[in-house]
Amino acid sequence: MTRKSRRLWLVVACMIGLGSAAALTLNAFSSNIVFFMAPSQVHSKPPPADRTIRLGGMVVAGSVRQEKVKDAPVAIFDVTDGQAAVTVRYEGILPDLFREGQSVVAVGTVNPDGTFRASEVLAKHDETYMPKEVAEELRRSGKWDPRFGKAPDAASWNTMTAADNAKKPATQTP
């Protein structure tokens, strides 16, 4: 075994290792990436029924209700980004920090009837915390600019008018 042939072996082994890692990664990326969507995006472009997405927005105040399906409790609530609302059905225990009027991210799939079946509901550790995606979506829809104070209560959003938004300084990105 010479130095040269050893080096060849090493290079071949490294190529196989990293090559298979890259192949696995690309393969997994094509099927396992989870996109974030806001309720209005779900309405305009509903994803395929088998595709897992993250739905983010604010929980509409007064929309949370409970049902019981075969002994298992199902929580139902509406998530809005200020333009559209999606009804979420979640079979399980809502996280401790889940509140009406606060931000939430639900992971799951969209049913054919337009409701969302969540397999996981995330509300973050801190009550003043807002997931980045939700903050971004609120900003984009022109409902909130983080530089001008706290996020508005979700209950007020559907009643907000264009005039309310126009009063704010025009610093928001379209």
Added chain:
Amino acid sequence: MNPELGNFALALACCMAAGQAILPLIGASRRDARLMALAPALAVGQMIALITSFACLIHAAITNDFSVQNVAANSAVSKPLLYKITGVWGNHEGSVLLWAMILSMCGGAVALFGRNLPSALQARVIAVLGGVAAGFELFCLTTSNPFARVWPAPMDGQGMNPLLQDPGLAFHPPILYTGYVGFAVPFAFAIAALIEGRVDAAWGRWVRPWAVAAWCFLTCGIAMGSWWSYYVLGWGGYWFWDPVENASLIPWLTGTALVHSAIVVEKREALKIWTVLLAIGTFSFSLSGTFLVRSGILNSVHAFANDPARGVFILGLLALVIGGSLLLFAIRAPQLTAGGLFAPVSREGLLVLNNILLCSICAVVLTGTMYPPFMSLLFGKTISVGKPFFDATTIPLAIPLMVFMGFGPMMPWKRAQMWPVLRRLWWAACVTAVALVVATFQIREILPVLATATAVWVICSSAADIAERLRLFRQPLGQSWQRARSLPRAVFGAALAHAGVGIVVLGIAGMSQAAHRIVEVHVGQSEMLAGDSWTLTDVKPAEGPNYTALVATIEVRHNGRLITTLHPSKRTFASQHQTTTEVAIHTNLMADIYGVLGDKHGDDANPTYVLRLHYNPLAPWMWLGGLIMAFGGALSLSDRRVRVGAPRRAKTVDVVVVQ
């Protein structure tokens, strides 16, 4: 007064660290013994100063000194004493100070236990540690000073996040940080070797114990963190592929590779450049992991406050440390001579394979962790990757790793024949085949079956390795015992650590068969799960020191026989308007019975309660296996080869001249 003393001690430590970074380096290049002798003295001095500083912060927290901003923001009078102490490192400023203190302790350890090192090497290692420490102490002083005062001082503090009020916080962060920071020592050895332009077997022998020690702490820390999230967060899971968890897994993977490749340097003087690169890479991943995550760049539940000044400082410091060391590596690595030759089928060959597979897994985890933030940074797309991605990429790479793990310790160095190795492993292979068949009939899912079989293979082949070395059952037991006593402890340590991996994987495979149900029940109602009957017998309010709680009583029976009574609860912390869920777990080491109390529904006259019931087979094995791995590492550290017989450098080596 006391916080000022702490602040002064911190500033003093920073100055000593700066001196420690510069003076010994000059001394080592000029061969000035007096300047080199400063290194251990300054390192110990810095350690004492930082311990003092940290003690001052703990004192301020215990005595409720709310004029200290950090205490006011994170503590409260009503908080129990244990959490006043542990709360010191449950926030950004305190954790950075803890980080710096552990780093200074590493410097102190090299000063105290590294007396058998050549003085120039020791001086350079301590100098590199001092340089890193100076950077972080400056960071602590300028952007996140834990001793900053507020005026007027509030009457009471804001209290700590209730989730962190758990005994686990007392141990998990310090141990994990010791693991992270511990890899600074191999890093410093690598930089010192690059400055000297010389890596040889003695270097490998010096650096390995430090890498193994850091690896033990990191393994322990990850296992405890996983256990903590299992019983605190109450989701019934143990690993969420959260960026913070990945940030600890990535240095663990490269650190594991480092621990193995350093063996090749020590025994065969091969893979030297690669080992140096691994040492640099592991510490770089530890650094960027802890700080990128905590600076809030990666969106994570573990991120503390988000402050742009801190982010810029940290990024600059990371760029300096990582970029500088890689630049030095690029300049000096070509001067390091290549080492001994070996055939592909040999102990070295399998260790190379181990390194390739570990680094491939590391690359995959790194991609999965960094891809989403980069996508949102560059293209404004919000995506996330979760468990399905990591399962699909890491498991196919981990399975061959485990298969080769069984062969590794049996292979002779340099050149090996497969046949004798296979002959010694025949019974392990038979047991694995039986496990494969049994698991196929029991589980009927491809990945858990493969995981079970490879785990059994790893455990059996580790046992076969020891049995072979002891000539067990081929000799009288007395002679085997004699052999066992003369066998180096490192051999037992390695076998234990490998078996620990197998036990962890068995636990993971068991958890993939976990069953759970979410039910809504009245008091007195029973539900069935995994052959057990769960009855909610009572729900009562209770008072804690700074919370009120609702405690449920659940009786679990198997065929009418009472197995256990669980008391899961829900706590409401008034000062933060926050509730936490306290899980109740009963374990018999073969399975966990895990109960969570959820919301109360209905009116007070006829309430129903949501319960989440889990049956988690083999769950405790994951953490037990992690501890066994760490214990194996510790056992090999206690080997007398490490303690006595200080390794000496060979006299006739070609020294690269350092200008």
